[in-house]
Structures are given as structure tokens and as C-alpha cells.
Amino acid sequence: MKPIRYTFAFVVSRLTIIALRILGRNGTHFPGAVAMRLCPDFIQHLPQPKKLIAITGTNGKTTVTNLVSDVLKNAGYSLSNNAMGSNIQEGIIVTAILASSFFGDKSVVDVVVLEVDERISPRIYPYLKPDVLIVTNLFRDSYRRNAHVEFIQMMLEQAIPSHTQLIVNADDPISSFLCPGNPRISFSLKALEGEEQIKDSRIVDLVYCPKCQSELNYDFQRYHHIGQVHCPSCDFKSMYPDIEANINHKKLNVQYMNQNLSFDVLGDNPTDHYNLLASIALFSVLGFDLEGIQTELNKLKIVKTRFDQVEVKGKQITIMMTKDQNPIATSRIFDYIRHQNDRKCALILINENSEHHTLSENNAWYYDTDFDYLKQDHVLQIIGGGHRILDLKVKIALTGIPLDHYRSTSNELDTSRLVDLDLVDAIYILNGTKNIPEAKQIRKHLIERIEAEVQA
Amino acid sequence: MIIEMLYPEIASLYGEKGNLDLLRLCFPEAEFKMTKLNEEPYFVKHPVDLIVMGPTTEDFQKHIIKRLTPYVDRIQNLIDANVHFWMTGNAMDLFGKFIEDEEGNRFLGLGLFDYHARLYRPKRFNSYVLGKVQNMEVIGFKSQFSQIFSTQELNSWLKVERGFGLNEKTMEEGIKVHNFIGTQCLGPFWILNPDFTLLYFKELGYANDELPFHAEMMDAYRQRVLEFKDEKFINYP
Numbered sequence: 001m002k003p004i005r006y007t008f009a010f011v012v013s014r015l016t017i018i019a020l021r022i023l024g025r026n027g028t029h030f031p032g033a034v035a036m037r038l039c040p041d042f043i044q045h046l047p048q049p050k051k052l053i054a055i056t057g058t059n060g061k062t063t064v065t066n067l068v069s070d071v072l073k074n075a076g077y078s079l080s081n082n083a084m085g086s087n088i089q090e091g092i093i094v095t096a097i098l099a100s101s102f103f104g105d106k107s108v109v110d111v112v113v114l115e116v117d118e119r120i121s122p123r124i125y126p127y128l129k130p131d132v133l134i135v136t137n138l139f140r141d142s143y144r145r146n147a148h149v150e151f152i153q154m155m156l157e158q159a160i161p162s163h164t165q166l167i168v169n170a171d172d173p174i175s176s177f178l179c180p181g182n183p184r185i186s187f188s189l190k191a192l193e194g195e196e197q198i199k200d201s202r203i204v205d206l207v208y209c210p211k212c213q214s215e216l217n218y219d220f221q222r223y224h225h226i227g228q229v230h231c232p233s234c235d236f237k238s239m240y241p242d243i244e245a246n247i248n249h250k251k252l253n254v255q256y257m258n259q260n261l262s263f264d265v266l267g268d269n270p271t272d273h274y275n276l277l278a279s280i281a282l283f284s285v286l287g288f289d290l291e292g293i294q295t296e297l298n299k300l301k302i303v304k305t306r307f308d309q310v311e312v313k314g315k316q317i318t319i320m321m322t323k324d325q326n327p328i329a330t331s332r333i334f335d336y337i338r339h340q341n342d343r344k345c346a347l348i349l350i351n352e353n354s355e356h357h358t359l360s361e362n363n364a365w366y367y368d369t370d371f372d373y374l375k376q377d378h379v380l381q382i383i384g385g386g387h388r389i390l391d392l393k394v395k396i397a398l399t400g401i402p403l404d405h406y407r408s409t410s411n412e413l414d415t416s417r418l419v420d421l422d423l424v425d426a427i428y429i430l431n432g433t434k435n436i437p438e439a440k441q442i443r444k445h446l447i448e449r450i451e452a453e454v455q456a
Numbered sequence: 457m458i459i460e461m462l463y464p465e466i467a468s469l470y471g472e473k474g475n476l477d478l479l480r481l482c483f484p485e486a487e488f489k490m491t492k493l494n495e496e497p498y499f500v501k502h503p504v505d506l507i508v509m510g511p512t513t514e515d516f517q518k519h520i521i522k523r524l525t526p527y528v529d530r531i532q533n534l535i536d537a538n539v540h541f542w543m544t545g546n547a548m549d550l551f552g553k554f555i556e557d558e559e560g561n562r563f564l565g566l567g568l569f570d571y572h573a574r575l576y577r578p579k580r581f582n583s584y585v586l587g588k589v590q591n592m593e594v595i596g597f598k599s600q601f602s603q604i605f606s607t608q609e610l611n612s613w614l615k616v617e618r619g620f621g622l623n624e625k626t627m628e629e630g631i632k633v634h635n636f637i638g639t640q641c642l643g644p645f646w647i648l649n650p651d652f653t654l655l656y657f658k659e660l661g662y663a664n665d666e667l668p669f670h671a672e673m674m675d676a677y678r679q680r681v682l683e684f685k686d687e688k689f690i691n692y693p
């Protein structure tokens with residue numbers, strides 16, 4: 001028997017979800033807050049899903065959650081996930097409610113797929129115990145909330161149940177060694193022929209051997225601490241992967257247990273390949289026939305909020321999610337931009353704008369981000385929009401980018417006006433997590449301007 | 457001029473490399489010694505003018521203490537000889553008597569000053585700092601797991617007006633002994649406070665009347681000061 005307080009909170013919260021839906025609102029957070037208000041230990045009483053798959057890690061959570069959910073749905077599973085909602089307690093509660101019977105006494109779907117913010121693991125996993133947990137990677141993230149990788153590692157170590165099957169990236173020597181006693185499947189992307197190593201990152205979160213503090217040797221450094229390492233003084237080295245892949249002609253070729261399979265890539269970046277590999281590893285753990293999964297995955301396209309490109313009269317506009325407060329995600333995007341050959345404009349809207357009226361956000365993370373990647377001949381314009389444009393200007397100046405390349409406006413939506421369409425052929429709109437609609441609005445303005453001003 | 461950065465590969469969390477960028481820009485002629493964790497610090501056998509260290513992880517705090525303990529006397533001599541030290545974030549913790557973790561375990565610090573640090577993970581102390589160094593208005597951010605306590609009165613460096621000092625119960629922030637400055641303020645602090653930094657760099661021999669991009673940094677500074685004084689801005693949760 002569940003406590004009455006829980007059952008009451010469950011029903012009220014469920015009715016709140018229904019009411020919000022009738023009003024046409026996306027109730028992915030508020031009903032969860034209601035449940036916790038009415039019953040502070042609500043999560044502890046939620047029924048354990050028949051199958052619980054959790055996805056955590058600094059970058060790639062949402063993409064992987066979407067990928068695996070889509071494939072599972074297509075395979076006929078009834079499923080509940082928080083892909084469109086929040087990845088903290090409230091969002092997780094709403095997802096769990098939708099997966100449960102009316103009074104919250106049992107789970108009624110085949111699978112629950114949860115994207116879980118690393119920080120809240122201790123408040124989730126002791127109660128909703130994942131059968132499988134994908135850890136995409138671990139990097140430094142928001143300084144205010146996440147502090148540093150060692151702290152996040154500690155939180156996960158304390159929270160992950162000992163029976164949970166882990167899926168880890170063997171190319172991440174931090175997250176792949178989490179919870180050494182747990183069963184795990186690991187994947188790796190082989191160094192591609194001629195693949196450029198990125199050794200000029202401002203930050204590397206793993207420099208020293210976790211066992212003996214000798215300086216690690218990077219045998220291959222894909223970016224930041226992602227790659228292959230070994231310790232010159234002890235036996236610590238990157239994990240030998242269970243699933244190995246390489247890229248050939250836009251195909252991800254996977255070797256696993258004497259099988260050779262080929263998948264369409266999701267995008268051009270290693271991060272896209274890692275997200276795909278994490279999903280493939282999950283399906284192998286779930287016992288799926290990988291040839292069938294191959295067909296399903298090849299039908300999918302990357303979620304559009306992360307990378308979205310259009311071309312109008314020869315001008316390319318790309319919206320890219322860069323995640324505010326996250327120097328790694330932003331550096332990866334800057335690295336992508338520096339490798340494109342067009343005459344470029346970077347339109348930077350990463351400043352937690354939605355909170356600006358009550359929060360003076362610390363922009364220290366700019367100083368861990370590889371702005372140097374924008375210091376090149378092809379980047380002809382950098383445009384800042386939003387509340388922190390003065391900080392951005394200082395960072396641009398200290399990077400050594402000529403200030404006459406920088407224009408800005410505190411009104412994000414006005415940034416489209418500042419793009420010099422005679423000067424640039426490719427415009428990258430770099431938004432944060434909270435201003436996706438604004439980024440789309442800016443793109444719309446740009447398209448209108450191109451239609452009106454550019455000769456075909 | 458010789459500037460030593462202690463362990464920048466691990467002790468420069470929260471954007472503190474930005475301070476180094478500004479330093480390099482302002483002192484192009486200076487010799488920069490970047491000391492790694494397993495190397496003997498340059499200051500042990502050579503004269504230096506400035507030693508800088510930033511915040512690190514709680515685990516590396518212990519490793520750094522272990523590396524620096526053999527040189528406590530040398531560090532004391534350098535402090536007494538008015539060498540400049542600039543220690544930010546939890547770098548300050550290392551110089552006290554001990555660091556106490558959440559289970560009550562104590563790790564001996566360098567014992568150079570009469571205070572100790574206590575860790576409160578997973579609680580994170582985030583705060584704006586608005587205050588005065590001498591008569592100059594300065595700003596900073598705090599994001600940390602530790603608090604510093606002392607049974608003695610310390611020679612604080614900064615009087616806080618908004619935010620908190622060495623711990624949540626005091627408005628006295630940082631420590632200044634001769635030219636040793638320790639502060640929990642992040643930022644990177646020098647970039648956030650160009651007028652303060654100009655004076656500080658002048659002490660170190662900077663000869664111009666302005667920093668590079670002084671005007672741009674001042675614009676950003678003025679915006680922050682207004683925000684930090686504005687009651688409707690919640691205190692950096």
C-alpha cells in the first residue's frame with residue numbers, strides 16, 4: 001500500500017497535467033512541482049518502471065534520449081520519456097506519472113526513458129533504479145551548479161545502484177571508469193585516417209593519472225580529454241572497447257561480437273557519432289537484433305533543435321545549439337565553424353538571456369571557451385546579442401580579434417539587422433538552451449533580408 | 457620580471473585563465489614560469505616577483521598541499537620579503553592550518569595563516585561580491601564548497617557590502633599579509649575590475665595609465681556594479 005499522501009499528490013498532479021493539456025500548455029514541470037509540494041518524498045513512492053533506461057552525461061543527453069525513444073516507439077513499445085521536458089526532479093516526476101496507473105500504484109508502459117541531469121542523480125537513482133544507464137561523457141559544465149568534473153563523478157558514484165548496467169564511452173577516460181564494480185558495455189570511435197587531433201583546447205579535464213598522478217600521455221587526442229590515454233608510470237590506460245566503429249563515406253561502420261554493421265551518420269561531428277554509438281550499444285544490451293536496428297536508425301534524422309541548416313540564394317544559415325555556461329559545447333561549435341571554408345559570421349546569443357532581469361550571470365566560462373577558434377580570416381563578423389554583450393566584447397578583444405569585426409545589440413532579435421550580407425556567405429546563429437524561438441525568429445528575419453537584398 | 461603560475465593545468469578552474477591572458481598582455485616582456493604539478497616550483501631556487509594560483513578540485517587540493525609542504529619556510533620567506541602572491545578561489549584554503557571534510561577528517565594545510573577551511577559538499581556557496589578594497593569599489597563572484605573560519609582576527613583584504621566574506625557569517629573577505637593576497641573571488645577578478653587591476657599592476661611595474669581594452673572592461677564593470685546594487689537581482693543562486 002502506498003501512503004495516502006502520495007496517492008493524493010499523484011492524483012492531483014495527474015489532474016494538473018490533464019488540465020494544462022486542455023489549456024494547450026506543455027505541463028512538463030509545474031505538475032511535478034505540485035507533487036513534491038504535496039508529498040516531499042514523492043519520488044520514493046513512485047512505482048519502479050518495468051524497464052528504466054536513464055541517460056546522463058554533460059553533452060548529448062537529449063539527442064540520445066530522442067534517438068532511443070524514437071526507435072523503441074517504432075519497434076512497438078509503449079513508452080514514456082522526458083525528451084521534451086525538464087531533466088530535473090519535476091520533469092522526471094511528470095514522466096513517471098504518465099507512465100503509471102491512475103492512482104500511481106504500478107507502471108503501465110513497457111519502457112521509461114529518462115534524461116537525467118547529472119547533479120540530481122542522488123535524488124533519483126536510489127528510488128527509480130535504472131536497469132541501464134548511458135553516460136555520454138563528463139566535462140566541466142555550469143560552474144555555479146556543477147563545479148567541476150570530480151564533483152559530478154562523486155555524485156554519480158554515490159548514486160548509481162550496483163546492479164545498473166552501464167553504457168560508457170571508452171574514449172572518455174573520465175566517465176568510462178565510473179563505478180568500477182558495475183557491469184558495462186563500452187564503445188569507441190577509432191582515429192580516422194588523417195583525423196586532425198585537437199590539442200589547442202584551453203581546457204583538458206584529465207591531465208593526471210587518477211591512480212598515481214603522473215602526467216598522462218595522450219596517444220590520440222580527439223578534443224579536450226576525449227581520446228586514448230595511458231599512464232607512463234602505472235597500468236592505467238583507456239578502456240578496451242566492446243564496440244568499435246570507424247567512419248567511411250558518411251557511414252558509421254560498427255564491429256561488435258563478430259558482426260559488421262553500417263549506419264548512416266547523424267552529422268559530421270564526432271559528437272554525432274558518439275551519440276549514435278551510445279544508442280547502438282543500448283540496443284545491443286536490450287537484446288535487439290542489430291540488423292533490424294540498423295534499418296530503424298537509418299530512418300532517423302538528428303533532432304532539429306541542435307543543428308538546423310537552410311540555404312537561401314547561396315547564403316547558408318545554420319542554427320546551432322551551443323548551451324550557455326558550457327565551455328566544451330561552445331568550443332566544439334566554434335571548432336566546427338573554424339573548419340568551414342565560407343566567409344562567415346558568428347551570431348552569438350549565449351547568455352542566459354531569459355534570466356537577465358533577475359540574475360547577473362558570471363561569464364567566467366568565456367575564459368575557458370576556445371574563442372581563439374574564431375580568430376581567423378574567414379570569420380568576418382561576430383555579432384553579439386542580449387544582455388551580456390559588454391562581457392562578450394571584452395572577451396573578443398582579449399582574444400585578439402579586431403574589434404571592428406564585432407557588432408552588438410542588447411535586443412537579441414535585432415541582431416539579424418547587423419549581419420553584413422555583402423561580406424558573408426554563411427551565418428551561424430549560436431543560441432543557448434532558452435532562446436531557441438528567438439534564434440528561429442532571427443533566421444526568419446535573415447531570410448527576409450536575403451530575399452529582399454541579395455541578387456540571385 | 458618573473459611571474460610564476462602554480463599548476464595552471466589543474467588550478468585554474470572557473471575561467472581563471474582569463475587573468476593570465478590579461479597578465480600576458482600587460483607584461484609582454486615578463487618571463488612566465490608555468491609550473492606543473494610534478495615539477496619543483498620555480499620559486500624554490502629562484503627569485504620571483506609574482507606567484508599566482510587559482511581554484512582547483514578538492515582532491516587536487518590535497519595533492520598540491522603535499523607538493524608545497526616541503527617549501528613552507530621558503531614561502532614564508534617570500535611573503536616576508538614582500539613578494540606578490542595572488543591566490544584565488546579555494547587556493548586560499550591551502551595556506552591555512554587544515555581543511556576539514558564533510559566527515560570531519562582533517563588534512564593539514566601549509567599552516568602559514570591562522571585559519572582553516574571546511575567543506576560542505578554537495579552544498580555550493582554561490583554569491584555576488586560587491587565591496588571595497590581600500591576605497592575602491594570592486595566586484596566578484598563566488599562559487600565554492602568551502603568556508604573559511606578563524607579564531608583570530610585576520611587582516612582581511614576586502615570589505616563586503618553585498619555577498620559574504622570568508623564564511624557566510626562575516627563580511628570580511630580575503631586576506632592580505634604584506635603582498636600576499638588571498639581571495640575567494642572569481643571572475644576572473646582582474647578582468648572584472650580594471651581600475652583595481654591597473655593599480656595592482658602598477659605595483660608590479662606596469663607603466664601605462666590604462667590597461668589594454670580598459671574602456672571596454674570599464675563598460676562591463678559599470679553594468680555589473682549597477683546589477684550588483686540592484687535589489688531585484690537575486691543573489692546568484
Ligand SMILES: [Zn+2]
Pocket residue numbers: 209210211212213214231232233234235236
Ligand atoms: Zn598512473
